[in-house]
Amino acid sequence: MTAHKSILEAFVKLGNYIHDHCDNHNIKTNNKYNDLNDVIIRAGQQNGWFTKESVLFSLEQWSKQLTHENLTKWLSKYKQNRTSEPKTVGVIMAGNIPLVGFHDFLCVLLTGNKVLAKLSSNDTVLLPYFANYLIEQEPSLVDKIVFTEGKFENYDAVIATGSNNTGRYFEYYFGRKPSIIRKNRNAVAVLTGKETKNQLRELGEDIFKYFGLGCRNVSKIYVPKAYNFDEFFKAIFGFQKIIYHHKYANNYDYNKAVYLMSEFKILDNGFLILKEDTSLSSPIASLFYEYYDSLPRLREQTNIQKEEIQCIVSEGLFSNEIHFGETQKPRLNDYADGVDTIDFLLQL
Template structure:
């Protein structure tokens, strides 16, 4: 890279976040007061962004932002330092904390400029991290800007939204290079031979961020005769989710709808299991489908790959995600399987 100071600034950011996350429970005056206030404000601004989930997201990024990880990731690409920087518009989602941060670092580490439109649901955390980066390296000041209204004067766009908003994005941004992401869902394939530890880890894939992320498991495939009591027993340690009022409201609403519609559901007091062909389940519900042959199931899922983000299993297939790891993507795990770095390098 022509500007190794930019890479070093991200390494310092990772260290700063790591130190905060490791010490946030201590009565330590050395902790950054602004960081504490920022997390509190983000929590107040979005009721889904609990302190626990914000800290979890920050911890994942602190683990990724090391010199070794960043250099190993970047070594796979040929980044031409002599190319004139381009302005990349990023329309960020707001379903989970800092969900657009990967696009953000991709743009900057390819030598380009960020023009970011923050989601109204997640507009507190990123500006704070940007302030830290600018203090480490002044070049960031001219490389990062935020937009409130319509985008203008950009060379390419990366936009993440729902299937509905993606149609607007495709119309509005179709004339230039773009990555436009739609709804995706994640599923798990169970064989009935999983250990309790694996099923407990699956709970992390289901309940982290209250199931609002595209990497959250919203559907499970189980063999006929599957014993759901084993699954419910393993998931019992996540019962605290019902203490969150927004989650509880969704649980009560969806339960009422299912019961009034005479749908057969399994209910453990904080999660509703419903047999359903859809990949996308509402908050506080998990859909399931029985399968006869895993080979046939895999073929069916391959036909639906455009709608899938992750497949979770016991590791029988190399491309699957292990139980408990859906919210721990590596730097080279790209949303929708589109290599953002290659897209930016080839503009």
């Protein structure tokens, strides 16, 4: 597939702009990025989870992907070029982590379609700013980017991301149109007890980045019987400052109180609660764990639960595994829920 050259180049320019900002955001004399600095501050004021560190991390990951080489290599595997009229694709975005809907936004525009975006009330600042930057680089995009607060009208397809509850609503409401409907998913990690201290520290990144709010955050670990949790706790001790974030601390205190009042057996290091549980989705400041008897049985179990698992972190245990510390560094072809968004859009 060959994307419209000027639109692709606009995203490349955006990537360069973000990269330069991430390199220079602490230089007070640099006025070039004052507007973006203000946007990052406003995003944090709107959503207390969007700390400057979290937003900058998200921006840095996107700057690494929005290069001419990465974009053209990603799109080169798709053979079909658009011959029909551009379609209007409604995109309902989540607001759990900064710019979580940007990949859908990117896919719609690079396939020559028009994006009709409904932003989460928790994330209304960042994407419109970058959309305006793109329009400045490529004025034709002004007719291809629309943000709406009301009901979708005059659309041809929908990409919607939400919870299991909203997912059922989306399926009912948008079921007559071509659609991608995403529900709750979580990442899990499988440990053997032979992991290095550095691997366990990197696992901490997968657990704590974005305060654990992303669908790619590890919310559960599988461990062998008699696993020594002391080594795990020692390795992640460097993340202790997360407890100084008031929203995280409130969740930690609340969940710990609930577990203790319910007389659940928990492990606790002062900023993370470990609880044995068969569920995949753990509350904020908590991490579920489950013992496994054999890896073959665990592979069968995770295969049965594949519709609930976004990704698996391990080392040499699963064919589709992700390395420790890499869950929040997805590449352009790491599609949410394993559904190829570009292919979906090219079939419209």
